[in-house]
Amino acid sequence: MTRRLMEGSEAIVEAAIAAGCRFFTGYPMTPFTEVLEHFSKRLPEVGGVCINAESELEAIGMTWGAAATGARAATGSVGQGLSLMQESIAEMALARVPIVVFNMSRGQSDYFQATRGGGHGDYRTIVLAPMDVSEAVELTQLAFHLADRWRNPVLVYGDFLIAHTSEAIDVQPIDFGPLPDKDWGIDGSTSGTGRSRMITSIGIGKAHSPTSGIIGHFEGIAPHLAAMQAAEARVETGFVDDADHIVVAFGTAGKFVRYVVGKMRADGVRVGYVRPITLWPFPEDAVARASEGKRAVMVFENSAGQLIDDVKISVLGRAPVIPIGGISTDASGFGVGDMYDAEVIRGRIEAVLAGQEVTS
Amino acid sequence: MEREIGLTGIGGQGIQLAAQSLARGAAHEGRNVSLFGVYSGSMRGGRTDSSVVVADGPIDAPPLVSHLWSVIAMHDAFWLPTVEGRGVQAKLRTGSVVLRNSSTFDTDLDRDRFRVFDVAATEIALGLGNEMMGSMVMVGAFAGITGLLEVDSAIEGMRQSVPSHRKQHIERNEAAIRAGFDAVADRVLAAPAWSDDNEEVRA
Incomplete structure (x- = not known):
């Protein structure tokens, strides 16, 4: 390598x-x-x-x-x-x-x-x-x-x-398994055969290549979405089982949180984390399971509060959901603010553990 | 084990090249490496910081590190809190290793709290004919004092980091790195990166 x-x-x-x-x-x-x-x-x-x-x-x-x-x-x-x-x-x-x-x-x-x-x-x-x-x-x-x-x-x-x-x-190709042929592609291979293909958002077909039509096309959407939702949710969790508190965060914020939680665990604090890897489908089941019996579920995100909606939908009242993030950016507005600091994040988690209000 | 190394100075001192040399040198030895640089718009004199995390396994630390195991301090303009941030010193722990460029860094350091090593990097660079190579001297001194990477790896890291239109400087950079290494001959592995037990000490 x-x-x-x-x-x-x-x-x-x-x-x-x-x-x-x-x-x-x-x-x-x-x-x-x-x-x-x-x-x-x-x-x-x-x-x-x-x-x-x-x-x-x-x-x-x-x-x-x-x-x-x-x-x-x-x-x-x-x-x-x-x-x-x-x-x-x-x-x-x-x-x-x-x-x-x-x-x-x-x-x-x-x-x-x-x-x-x-x-x-x-x-x-x-x-x-x-x-x-x-x-x-x-x-x-x-x-x-x-x-x-x-x-x-x-x-x-x-x-x-x-x-x-x-x-x-070291970037190496990853084999994720076989895929269906792209027999729908408009690649010129069927031109002039009377069976030329068509791609459309409303399900219209051609005389020699009929489709399910508009009704079938739209009725097919729900099962398609449900199938993706059922199959593709991805998540990483850490220290969840015996935790009293959980922190949910994604992306860069998730990198910070898993680091901070790891350090707190080393100090004996019973806190765990859930890091959604897919934001849609949202790993609702994993968040729900992780929130079971917990004192609180914290949400650390670099926004005014968006991820927290999906966390609440997943937790469904099993535990209080507490925001500990906020908008934190730099002079150029690139989203790299002072909040991205392991000590700051630890302080916010500890404040919730101590029953204090978190101000971002 | 993870080692967080900060580099701080002002624009023009070669902070980013030094950071890249360390990062590429450590990667050359097969370490996991993460590097993030921060520099202001001004080409000369503005804030320039970089953090390098080197580990023997996957890196847990986020790219913006809160604590530094060691810092290469080329200038003290951003050492203490300023309007641009809380300053580099705030990221040190008790026992953190500070390589201080004594030619350009004036602020007093708490030598009971930090392990401070003075290196007259800019002076040594001047002796080699180019004061701009002070950061390369520090890279060599850092390799000697900490053993985080071999000095030859640091040189290889520098070679890989110098852009093609600056290749004419590689030889002199190498001389500067070796001069820094030689300058700390009496302090070799005085603060060893890979057998250090101050890891959990908090500032």
């Missing part, structure tokens, strides 16, 4: 290429810019295409087209840019087009955008939230696999710290 020190954004690009991604497009915006830069350097070297789009609207549109051929295609931005892409993400989800979208977010305030989406219709995107560069390498590859497995957009939720932290990494 030869490990090389690389920045998170570079590691993500190497992982995407290892997963077979050959089309990428985007519009620069920190800290997503570095991902776009690395793709622009690396994709031509492996026979792929990277396009610096005129805006996020064009980026998502071009990704639509590339993915519809069956190619592994991706785009991304920060939450602000993803706001512009919501219509197309919804359309692609409804048309069952597999793409991967990177949100190199400025903090964790895009949780609702990621898990609920701002588009139309009954759709969901699988959301993978790595806690560090090493996990981003794995989850980036998994994202492409899951997108193809479910024919559904998959979002990778990163941030400034993941984009800019360097780790010694």
Whole structure:
């Protein structure tokens, strides 16, 4: 194994290429810019295409087209840019087009955008939230696999710290198992046969390639979403069983929390953590089980309070749910504030243990 | 075991290159490494910090570390609290190892609380013909005092870190790293990184 020190954004690009991604497009915006830069350097070297789009609207549109051929295609931005892409993400989800979208977010305030989406219709995107560069390498590859497995957009939720932290990494392709053929792809292979294919978000077919039609298409959505929800929830838990208190956190915040909880455990404090790895499907069962019989469930997130909604839905009154996060950013607004400090987080957890109010 | 190393100074002192040299050098030895740099917009004189975590297993510590096992202190402008933050000293524990560039770092240090090693890095660099190589001197001294990595690995880390348009400086950087190592010949492994028992001591 030869490990090389690389920045998170570079590691993500190497992982995407290892997963077979050959089309990428985007519009620069920190800290997503570095991902776009690395793709622009690396994709031509492996026979792929990277396009610096005129805006996020064009980026998502071009990704639509590339993915519809069956190619592994991706785009991304920060939450602000993803706001512009919501219509197309919804359309692609409804048309069952597999793409991967990177949100190199400025903090964790895009949780609702990621898990609920701002588009139309009954759709969901699988959301993978790595806690560090090493996990981003794995989850980036998994994202492409899951997108193809479910024919559904998959979002990778990163941030400034993941984009800019360097780790010694050896990116190797990961085999997640077999996938169905992309016999739906508009790849030109059926042109002129009278059986040319069509991809649509409303289930319209052609005379020689009938589909289930609009009614069947829409009625098929609920079982599709339920199947993804049942199969893909991922979570890491630590020290949960004999804990009196639980802390829930995802992504970079989750990296901090598991570190702090590990240190507190070493000091004999009975606290545990739950770290959702998928934000949708949310690991409701794991959170519910972890909250059973606990004095309180704390939620540490870098936002005004978004993840906490899903925690409450999962806990369902089994224990009090207490926010210990808040908005914490830097002078550039990249979401790297003073709250990301193991001592600060420990102090907030200890305040709850002592029955004090936590102010962020 | 995890070792958190901070580097602090002002823009232009070579903090980021030194951090990358240590990180790539440790990775070269097969260690797990995490590196995060913070620097302000000004090219010269602004805040520049970096933290490197080196471990013999998967790294638990988040990239923004709260405690430093050791720090390479090139300048004291951001040592104590400022409007930009609580200062580097606040991250030290009792027993933390401080390599102080005595040429450019004036603030008094609590030598009962910290294990302080003075290295006249900028002066040594000047003697080699380029005062900008002080951080390379410190890298060599750090390898000698702590043994966190071999001095040859630090040099390899530096080689991998220098961008292609700066390759002409590699040889002199190597000389500076070796000069730093030689400057602490009487203090070799005075604060050994991998057999140190102060890990759980809190500040």
